[in-house]
Amino acid sequence: MFALADCNNFFVSCERVFRPELNGRPVVVLSNNDGCIIARSNEAKALGIKMGDPLFKVRDIINRHGVTIFSGNMPLYADFSRRIRSILRESAPQIEVYSIDEAFLDLRGVDNINFDSYAKQLSLRCRKYTGIPVSVGIAPTKTLAKIAAQLCKSYPKLRGGCFMHRKEDIEKVLRKLPIEDVWGIGRRSTPRLKDIGVNTAYDFCQLSEEWIRRNMGINGIRIWRELHGIPAIGFESSASAHQSICNSRSFSSEIYDFTELLEQVVKFAAMTAEKLRAQHSVCSRLTVFAYTNRFHEQEIQQCGHISLPLIEPTDSTIDIVRTCREALSDIYVRGVGYKKAGVIASDIIPSEGRHLSMFSAEHNARHSRLMQTIDKINSTTECHISVASQGMNAIKANSLHRSPHYTTSWEELPVVKIL
DNA sequence: TCTGGGGTCCTAGGACCC
């Protein structure tokens, strides 16, 4: 059996831990710049507010119903996520962290326990220790476990835990499950399936494997098998290093000036280098992009995008910043208002075992020592060291409704500029 | 006025090889 532990309305639930008076009230959490809705309480969902709705388009509903809004507070959510993961780790032989608010538990080899009460107890435990409501679904495959967890959200009498394993029970659930609610069936496949009369997960199961392979490829086959109770999606207990790392933001208003845009890109570059070092990787390719506002259709659109291979793989903030600076000057166009920019690191390999030329060994050793020192200072002291070209201004963004850093306090620290 | 950020995997097609 596999379990899925899925936090209900996760970002909203984190905010509610410190604002219990908001339980039972409509609440939403916003993306960067307070742009879009990225989390909703059940009450907000009931008002018709959709995931991804721009705030300005649902302003009326928000004002009319007194919906409480929060700017996203990612450090807070990451901290809750960490606490819940530690509870899950104590409760299962192996866990696979799937996202900030979901983890699979590998229960293969676990027997002689009552899975239904295990699921309910695990949910209760998470709630008791963190204040976050968590749905736990248990089933023979990951896809079915997802569906079981979904059931917990619809049926409170399940008390947060659902064990779904009997063939007839599974069939009953799949007959009622809209095809678009199946994990892996997205917005492109849904209309194609509905066109041929496949409206539920059960209908999908009745299709021939051959049809699925021809029309939906290997992923379709995996979904089909999983729904039939045959595990087809692997279990990854150890988090593998990311194959690409992207840092990008939309700005609260357009940036025209090169130096100002460069400051932002340098920040993304530095964040990228830090993430590379955190996973003990180096990258051999950097992509820098800078876009105009795609919603202002009447204005000139510029989608600057450049990808540069690096002669030597690196994790050095200094090298990465330098390359990104050159890249940006190649794509920057004077007189254009940039609304979004970012840096992507790819061709990522472990830092151990990378090949260095005889000319670069010394350069590299120096950078490596410097980066280690900076990372150590930044993680263990109340100072923050960064490259001077980042400038002294924060990333240009709005977040007018952010909650306090209740459990994390690394922000608003003294800043030291070097280099 | 206002529109998120960060990933993964698969596939088709092109370039190139013999």
Added chain:
DNA sequence: TCTGGGGTCCTAGGACCC
């Protein structure tokens, strides 16, 4: 007009996820 047969590797784009 018509144009072999088989392979590999790379990349861009599609589709999906949270």
